[in-house]
Amino acid sequence: MDNLNDHKRRSATFKSEALKLKQLNYINDDTFNTIKQAYDEYDHDYSQQLIQEPSHQLSNNISPQKPKPVVSPEQIRERNISIIMIVGVILLLLGGVILATSTWDIMSSLMKTMLIFMVCFLFYGMSIVSEKVLKIHKTAYAFLSLSALFLPISILSAGYFELFGSWLSFHGGGRYVLGILGSIICTALYTANAFKLNSKLFMWFTMVANTVTMMFIVLQIKNTREIFFLGMILYCSLLILLYHKIKDNSKLSLLSKELVKYIPIITSFFAVLLLIFSQSYKREYLILLISYMLLFINMSYLSYKRKILSYPALLLLMAAGYYSYLLINTSYPIYKILRDSSNMFGIYMFILSAIIFFFLYYKNNYKYTLHLKTSSMATSLVMMYMCMASAAIGNKHIKLGLEAIILSLLLFLLLKSMKEEFEIKTFLYLILLNITPIVSSLVSFNTHITIGLENIMVLTSYIIFILWFFSKGIWKDRISYYFIVFGVCSQYLFNLIYPFGTTELLKVVILAVTVLYVLHKRSWSMFNLISLVPLIYAINRFTHGLTIPNHETIAILILVAVLIIFKFAGELLSKDLYIMKKREFTFIDFYFPAALLMYPIIWEHARNMSLIYRLIPGLLLIYLLSSQVKRVSDNLIKSIILSLSIVSSLIPYYLLIGEYMTHSSFYYCIACYVPWMLLAELIINSAWKNDKKIAYKVQWLILGLVSLRLLIAVNSSYTAIIFGILSIFSIIVGMQYRIRCYFFVGILTLTFNILIQTKPFWGSLPWWAYLIISGFILIGLASFNEWQKKNEKKLLKDKLDKFKDWL
Numbered sequence: 001m002d003n004l005n006d007h008k009r010r011s012a013t014f015k016s017e018a019l020k021l022k023q024l025n026y027i028n029d030d031t032f033n034t035i036k037q038a039y040d041e042y043d044h045d046y047s048q049q050l051i052q053e054p055s056h057q058l059s060n061n062i063s064p065q066k067p068k069p070v071v072s073p074e075q076i077r078e079r080n081i082s083i084i085m086i087v088g089v090i091l092l093l094l095g096g097v098i099l100a101t102s103t104w105d106i107m108s109s110l111m112k113t114m115l116i117f118m119v120c121f122l123f124y125g126m127s128i129v130s131e132k133v134l135k136i137h138k139t140a141y142a143f144l145s146l147s148a149l150f151l152p153i154s155i156l157s158a159g160y161f162e163l164f165g166s167w168l169s170f171h172g173g174g175r176y177v178l179g180i181l182g183s184i185i186c187t188a189l190y191t192a193n194a195f196k197l198n199s200k201l202f203m204w205f206t207m208v209a210n211t212v213t214m215m216f217i218v219l220q221i222k223n224t225r226e227i228f229f230l231g232m233i234l235y236c237s238l239l240i241l242l243y244h245k246i247k248d249n250s251k252l253s254l255l256s257k258e259l260v261k262y263i264p265i266i267t268s269f270f271a272v273l274l275l276i277f278s279q280s281y282k283r284e285y286l287i288l289l290i291s292y293m294l295l296f297i298n299m300s301y302l303s304y305k306r307k308i309l310s311y312p313a314l315l316l317l318m319a320a321g322y323y324s325y326l327l328i329n330t331s332y333p334i335y336k337i338l339r340d341s342s343n344m345f346g347i348y349m350f351i352l353s354a355i356i357f358f359f360l361y362y363k364n365n366y367k368y369t370l371h372l373k374t375s376s377m378a379t380s381l382v383m384m385y386m387c388m389a390s391a392a393i394g395n396k397h398i399k400l401g402l403e404a405i406i407l408s409l410l411l412f413l414l415l416k417s418m419k420e421e422f423e424i425k426t427f428l429y430l431i432l433l434n435i436t437p438i439v440s441s442l443v444s445f446n447t448h449i450t451i452g453l454e455n456i457m458v459l460t461s462y463i464i465f466i467l468w469f470f471s472k473g474i475w476k477d478r479i480s481y482y483f484i485v486f487g488v489c490s491q492y493l494f495n496l497i498y499p500f501g502t503t504e505l506l507k508v509v510i511l512a513v514t515v516l517y518v519l520h521k522r523s524w525s526m527f528n529l530i531s532l533v534p535l536i537y538a539i540n541r542f543t544h545g546l547t548i549p550n551h552e553t554i555a556i557l558i559l560v561a562v563l564i565i566f567k568f569a570g571e572l573l574s575k576d577l578y579i580m581k582k583r584e585f586t587f588i589d590f591y592f593p594a595a596l597l598m599y600p601i602i603w604e605h606a607r608n609m610s611l612i613y614r615l616i617p618g619l620l621l622i623y624l625l626s627s628q629v630k631r632v633s634d635n636l637i638k639s640i641i642l643s644l645s646i647v648s649s650l651i652p653y654y655l656l657i658g659e660y661m662t663h664s665s666f667y668y669c670i671a672c673y674v675p676w677m678l679l680a681e682l683i684i685n686s687a688w689k690n691d692k693k694i695a696y697k698v699q700w701l702i703l704g705l706v707s708l709r710l711l712i713a714v715n716s717s718y719t720a721i722i723f724g725i726l727s728i729f730s731i732i733v734g735m736q737y738r739i740r741c742y743f744f745v746g747i748l749t750l751t752f753n754i755l756i757q758t759k760p761f762w763g764s765l766p767w768w769a770y771l772i773i774s775g776f777i778l779i780g781l782a783s784f785n786e787w788q789k790k791n792e793k794k795l796l797k798d799k800l801d802k803f804k805d806w807l
Helices: 002-023 029-052 056-061 074-104 109-131 137-160 175-195 200-221 226-248 250-280 285-306 307-331 341-363 371-391 397-415 421-433 435-447 453-469 474-494 501-523 531-544 551-573 591-606 611-626 635-649 650-660 666-686 692-713 718-736 742-755 759-763 766-788 794-806
Strands: 578-581 584-588
Touching: 109 137, 109 474, 137 200, 200 226, 200 250, 226 250, 226 501, 250 341, 285 650, 341 611, 371 397, 371 794, 397 421, 397 435, 421 435, 421 474, 421 794, 435 453, 453 474, 453 501, 474 501, 501 531, 531 759, 551 611, 584 692, 584 759, 591 611, 611 635, 611 650, 635 650, 635 666, 650 666, 692 718, 692 742
Parallel strands: none
Antiparallel strands: 578 584
């Protein structure tokens, strides 16, 4: 392990020094990439050697597999009793539900409430029996939990049926008092059970019941939404203080452990409710502002322990900023002039987000707020970009440009202080992202016209390409990542333009060539297809939109030219179709798949034209596939490509027979499928001559599929005779040349052909005939086994050996 760590340190030092040589222009990009690739291979081999050396030592430390626990008879008995008990409960509940649904309307209010209380006490009694008598603790705990859940339902039903009077009822003036009393009773009982049983579940019941009690208390004080949320947020703050008070108390350890889990949930719950219902408030901005600030403080404290809650905390701060804007805008006359301006809110939130970004991220070195650093950056950036998006949607180009420039300057100032590569790339890409709105605002400001988002993105792509072209060292590599992604997105966006003419095609072609140039300079040929696909789509749209005379012929010529260009471009870049090292692809010529993608497009244009044009796609496919055989060194891949090129020769063949033969005839079916058998022989003897196992499997597959298709096409006695002759011919060829697939497939197809043609005979046999035939078969098998046993399998073995020798 020490040797491996030392090797990693030396590897990091070597790569760092090589990168410095590149940045200081002592070596060029190609030399750096060659050195890096060679060292990566050496590093991989040497690391594997170091890892394999101590592998035999690790094998001794593997712990033996633990045996499965053996279930004792007592455990089985307990499980069976639990199952019986659960089944009894289910039956009891079903009986009660049926009784209740059938006689509920004729019961009095008191009877209905007593019935619900009886269910509660029934579960409680069954828990006592399970605990004291049967000693089944898990079942007892389950019944006690059910009883606890039915308790608040029982109290609620008593209030609903007005058993405590009309005032202290579900719809009366004292409904909140009823809720307080019921919640206090539930809280007391849940608390007693929680500490008695040391139960986490009952502790959660206690905390939920306590929260419900506080909700009813707040509603009883003043029944308004804003006061309710303010009171509950204060309650969450009191829970945090309670946790601080009891966290070191061993007697209340159960409460403190569960309270620290409960506080984030209940705080987030009320935060979401506040965000949902605060939209309907009119003028209670001060109360809402205080509520959001308290929630932000609570969430900030909770996120100090649980980092994920820092993001909701910052969202609540943004919501507080929103209501601070509303409060200022409605309270001070100096802002009344600007109150109707739709720009003011966006500007206000943008400035607030910038302040949060600057102080909680850039200047944040305080211990207790350091955990908010990452979330403040993400949240403030999202808000600033949302403000920019709002300006763009509202066609506020000057505002959009100013916000983009301000944000870019802020990011650029921070970029100079960044040291981690991830941070540098993040801020750099955000700056490059802002070029698009800046360009949009400049164009709109100077020309007062809208040129479209797709044109702005293309113009931005050219600007980023210029920055990449004149940058040096590591900055060139960083910009290239963004340019490739942005350039490809621009290609896809530009393809959405309608109509799509020559000018649009030229822009996409230039942009695609630019992206491909950067990919080749970075030795990223593996990603060529991401730029070639939108280019192919653009060419297809252009050819479909041609309206000039003879546009179909011109479209075919353009598409054929593009296919040939793709083919030769890939062959000029590399003589190999792919390069594989250490079982990993280091290079793939994706111009070849791009050329293959042109085939269906050419076929789509040519399918309604004359025969000579319809033959072009198939001939091109044969040429394209056969020309790639020499570019492959692996025998398996070479055989596959050669097989495909041979099979593709059927495409022009099918076009020719389809032109001059009737499709519904059996002869047409024979002409379609019999050539597959000839092709199978050609493929075996040319493409798979070095691998007979795969060749025979291919032969079996082709011959079986062809025979099945011909068997399906047989629809008369005449065609059945022809098919039978072909089957006999296949048997004779298989016997003469010892080709197993021809022999067995011939026998099978002949047998099925006879069965299908004699279907009227055996299909009309009475059912007892099948019984007789089955009896004969069973007797014959039994007799054969008996005879085979007496002759000690010698005669059968001799026959099988002779048959194998013949095969």
